[in-house]
Amino acid sequence: MPNPQAAPAAPFSEAELARRLAAVRAEMAARGLDLCLLSTPENIYYLSGLDHWGYFAPHLLIVPAEGAMTLVTRAMERVTVANQVRNAAFAGHGDSETAADVTLRLLADRGTARTRGETASSAAVAAVDAAVSGRARIGLELWSSGLPAGLAQGLMQGLPEAEWLDVGGLVDRLRWVKSAEEQALLRRAAALSDVAAGAAIEALADGAPEAEVAAASVAAMIRAGGQLPGFGPFIRPQSRLGEEHTTWGAGRYRKGEAVFLELSGCFARYHAPLGRLVWLGAAPDESLAMAETCTAAFDAVLGALKPGAKAREVYAAWQAVVDAAGLAHYRRHHCGYLVGIGFPPSWTGGNSVTGLRHDSDLEIRAGMSFHILSWLMGTGQGDHFVSNCVLLTEEGPEVLTLTQPPPIVR
Known part of the structure; x- marks a missing residue:
């Protein structure tokens, strides 16, 4: 039988999560950011409630200035994300790709994003549409343990027209x-x-x-x-x-x-x-x-x-x-x-x-x-x-x- 004292899968209220996201967006507005790509496990959990051991593989939480967030992980995490995350769309990738591949398609193509024949939701596409029109200012946690150098390089090289800014500490300080x-x-x-x-x-x-x-x-x-x-x-x-x-x-x-x-x-x-x-x-x-x-x-x-x-x-x-x-x-x-x-x-x-x-x-x-x-x-x-x-x-x-x-x- 489940332990009645065990931590719930989604321990934060809707109001708590909304308050946190609003605070992050206020910081983004102050820095003139269109979008943040968060990769620190603690910060992704803070904003979405995703609690699992899958963070050994890079995750990216796409936080646009407005609209729904999108969580990019390995495709196999779909069930966990569906069970735990209430405030972000899901975009998965197969093991022949990386989180950067899916993210770049969402950000640059703004059309259908596919991974192993799987189509990202329309909400995931719409969430980033406004942020990539023209020259976007995109925040990246450059000192995150969840952001391998190769992944960061792939993101920045894939969108060379964007202005990339280090947002390390932005969410951490709110925590x-x-x-x-x-x-x-x-x-x-x-x-x-x-x-x-x-x-x-x-x-x-x-x-x-x-x-x-x-x-x-x-x-x-x-x-x-x-x-x-x-x-x-x-x-x-x-x-x-x-x-x-x-x-x-x-x-x-x-x-x-x-x-x-x-x-x-x-x-x-x-x-x-x-x-x-x-x-x-x-x-x-x-x-x-x-x-x-x-x-x-x-x-x-x-x-x-x-x-x-x-x-x-x-x-x-x-x-x-x-x-x-x-x-x-x-x-x-x-x-x-x-x-x-x-x-x-x-x-x-x-x-x-x-x-x-x-x-x-x-x-x-x-x-x-x-x-x-x-x-x-x-x-x-x-x-x-x-x-x-x-x-x-x-x-x-x-x-x-x-x-x-x-x-x-x-």
């Missing part, structure tokens, strides 16, 4: 502030993060196989109604603490060592990461002291996280606590980053990270959600780490993930 519907999905994801973390911590013991701990974590999250997240759980022994993006191996955890745990639940593609350092048996006194500094620095970030603040000011609040603890030599590239929608291979929302950095003028706004990290590893004076998903509401920061705070000793 920074979460609506009420999105905030509800984030809270569901956070509850799943806590379930997954709790299962991992419970499974940690002297001699426990690394794979068994990971399996317990993932299984618990899925059974609770979660999807596979953009990153799998990062669960590493002390010997590999410094490896940023590796996870479990073939070994066993041992008494007296630390275990690094960073993971996220996933609900309707929304993520709410958290992290903990777990000690097996006993933690060194210096690491227990470092846990207090980590917690104090985390709390300082919460105090600085206010609408209108700059990201560099938030980072400075974290660094001030670290400096006061005698660690003025220690610096991090950020103390957190924006999170929300994510598709493999990342939960960061794409192939870039919008971080709370020491040099960032990003303006903090209510509705933003962050993975806040207080990371003090390799300091020479003990190691510790704690992170949580935090939503900034009008009333202030809300810590969404509630897994046991440090220090955690098993």
Whole structure:
């Protein structure tokens, strides 16, 4: 039987999708764009609700200044698109062609677009008709992980009369502030993060196989109604603490060592990461002291996280606590980053990270959600780490993930 808590195939209301599209079109109008070709999986999902694993093959969402959108994918995705997407026409291509081939026919020929004898809908043709009359200004996400260089080259060479502009970040920035519907999905994801973390911590013991701990974590999250997240759980022994993006191996955890745990639940593609350092048996006194500094620095970030603040000011609040603890030599590239929608291979929302950095003028706004990290590893004076998903509401920061705070000793 289906899990009653599972994410719906189409989690966004018609009004939500319409609001998002209107916001994108307002940005397009401000830049004088006739058309946008979006290829970032997170942005396509944001505008259309298409949630599947088919993004390994390039997709293009054609967004004209007015009229219906058109979603170009492999033809075999027709059923999935029909089941999930309510606000875009579909144009499929066979495996002897690319998304660029179909898109160019829609944009340049403005007639029937065929792929393996399949005719694109009249709505798909009409949607782009106005945009390609004369010299079109077309936006392309040049830094998208979903846009191979060959595909971009094929598009631009196929329409040399068009003016091509990079619209990387146009939709991403609109995703920074979460609506009420999105905030509800984030809270569901956070509850799943806590379930997954709790299962991992419970499974940690002297001699426990690394794979068994990971399996317990993932299984618990899925059974609770979660999807596979953009990153799998990062669960590493002390010997590999410094490896940023590796996870479990073939070994066993041992008494007296630390275990690094960073993971996220996933609900309707929304993520709410958290992290903990777990000690097996006993933690060194210096690491227990470092846990207090980590917690104090985390709390300082919460105090600085206010609408209108700059990201560099938030980072400075974290660094001030670290400096006061005698660690003025220690610096991090950020103390957190924006999170929300994510598709493999990342939960960061794409192939870039919008971080709370020491040099960032990003303006903090209510509705933003962050993975806040207080990371003090390799300091020479003990190691510790704690992170949580935090939503900034009008009333202030809300810590969404509630897994046991440090220090955690098993």
